[in-house]
Amino acid sequence: MDTEQKGWRQHNETNSLADVHSSVQVPVGAGFFKTLKAYLGPGLMVAVGYMDPGNWATDIAGGAQFGYRLLSVVLISNLFAILLQHLALKLGIATGRDLAQACRDHYSHPVAFGLWLLAEIAIAATDLAEVIGSAIALNLLFGLPLTIGILITVLDVLLLLFLQNKGFQLIERIVASLIFLIVACFGxxxxxxxxxxxxxxxxxxxxxxxxxxxxxxxxxxxILGATVMPHNLYLHSSIVQTRDFGRDNAGRKSAIKFATIDSTVSLFLAFFINAAILILAAAAFHTTGNQQVADITDAYHLLEPILGVKMAGILFAVALLASGQNSTLTGTLAGQIVMEGFLHLQIKPWLRRLITRLVAVVPALVVAILYGEQGTSELLVLSQVILSLQLSFAVVPLVKFTCDKVKMGPFVNPAWMKSLSWLVAVVIITLNLYLLWDTLL
Incomplete structure (x- = not known):
């Protein structure tokens, strides 16, 4: 029996993202850098989720209130992310399954359905952050009311539909360009x-x-919830399979090596951006007696007068808009992967995107109308707490599968990685239980 099919309750019937599966050619017998070039892309798309508008809200609040003291949390969260994304890409390459398909093929139908619902909640929370972040950026740059900006975000369905028809690597290049724009702004x-x-x-x-x-x-x-994103684990385990690597052990080993390099380098870019946001908030607000700054709008209005530089606020808003649009592209793909993987249900990408976006637009619109800027900023932070609570339900299956010798064959986690992976999972679960206890009581 093929290694991909051992140890599962049922067989994997379809490829993940079937229309772009193995669509990116990997040169055979080429040198290190030419081969690496073929694998570059998925890591940057995953890194986008680690610098979305939800991160901005938590990083700004952390930097303004506590100065540089939470930088260690950003670093530790990023190291968690590097480990978990490595496990996700390894699962996809070694088993031919994305995380959603793996859950469907391993768990009973009721459990898999429950995990699907939780994944959908996580994606809705992610999309909520993108909607609010993009609307705030449009408000800051062009003076558009938040309600109009929120409605405009529905139109990105058409943008994504157009891009998906032009090939997967075009989406990767657009994402990479927007990331480097954000890096330049924060530099x-x-x-x-x-x-x-x-x-x-x-x-x-x-x-x-x-x-x-x-x-x-x-x-x-x-910050942990905003940094380690549940939907990214589903996304990464799928999009690494767009590479046309050899589906034997040698081909998979090579693919895991190059995909890990791509992922790790990309996530250090995300760390730079998250750290830069917190450092900027600490330098501009905490040290100048403006510890009350806790949202993106306040940060935008205060950057220019505090720093005395005219472009500071504008570049901040440009980076925010780029961040929101980038997250839109990857969030859509994650939604498609989750629905197809868990339910074996394929619907048109534009329809899937429209449903997901409307789920986010309605609460954002209601809060914007009733409570204005303050309400939307609080909703943005709340979306990150929701993501943090959902994280355990993606992390535990991922660690469980990649530590299973029967499922992973020669690519099972070595003993040290098993211990480290379960330690990270326990830390995440413990923090989330504390957060839930603190919130309820």
């Missing part, structure tokens, strides 16, 4: 804000008060 912001290098280095070291201070812990868990 400039850091230069003009002149943060303390000593405080940055000190902030990268974990400290006990992160756990003992309830306010700091709440934002720290929000």
């Amino acid at each position: 400039y912001e850091l230069l003009v804000s002149q943060p303390s290098v000593r405080d940055i280095v000190d902030g990268l070291l974990p400290r006990p008060e992160i756990v003992t201070n309830p306010g700091m812990l709440y934002i720290a868990i929000g």
Whole structure:
């Protein structure tokens, strides 16, 4: 029996994202860099989820209130992300299944259906952050009311439909271009804000008060939820299969190596952006007595007068708009993967996108009308807490599958990685239980 089919309750019947499966050619017998070039792309698409507007809200709040002290949480979250995305890509390459298909093929129908519902909630929360972030950016740049900006975000369904028809690598290139635009904007912001290098280095070291201070812990868990995204685990396990690598053990081993390099380098880019947002908030707000700044709109309006640089606010909003549009592209694919993988249900991508976007638009629109900017900012932070609570239900199956010798064959996690993976899973579960307890009581 094929390695891909061992150890599962049922056989995998379809390829993940069948229309683009194995569509990107990988050169045979080429050198290291030519081969790596063929694998570059999926990592950047995954990294997008680690720099979406939800991250901005939690990073700004953390930097403004607590200075550089939560930088260690951003770093630890990023290291968690590197490990978990490695497991996701390894699952996809080794078994020929994305995480959604693996859950469907392993668990009973009721359990798989429950996991599907939780995944859909996570994607809706992600989409909510994208809708609000894009609407805020349009408001800041062009003065459009939040309600109009939220309605405009529905139109990106047409944009995605157009791009999907032009090939998978075009989407990857657009995502990469927008990421480098965001990096350039924040590189400039850091230069003009002149943060303390000593405080940055000190902030990268974990400290006990992160756990003992309830306010700091709440934002720290929000950063974790905003950084390690549940939908990214489903996404990555699928899009690595767009590469046309050899479906034997040698081909899979090579694919895992190059996909891991792509993923790790891309996630360090995401770390730079998240750290830059928190550092900018610490340098511009915390050290100037503006610790009350806790949302994107306040940050935009205060950057220019505090830093004394005219372009500071504009580039901040441009980066936010690029972040929201980037997340739109990858969030759509994740929604398609989850629905097809769990339910074996294929619907037209534009219809799937429209349904997902409307689920996010309705609450965002209601809150914008009733509570204005303050309400939408609080909704943005809440969406990240929801994501954090959903994370365990994607992480535990992923760790379980990749630690299973029968399912993974020669690609099963080695002993040290098994221990580390379960430790990360336990930390995530513990933090989420604490957050749930604290929220309810």
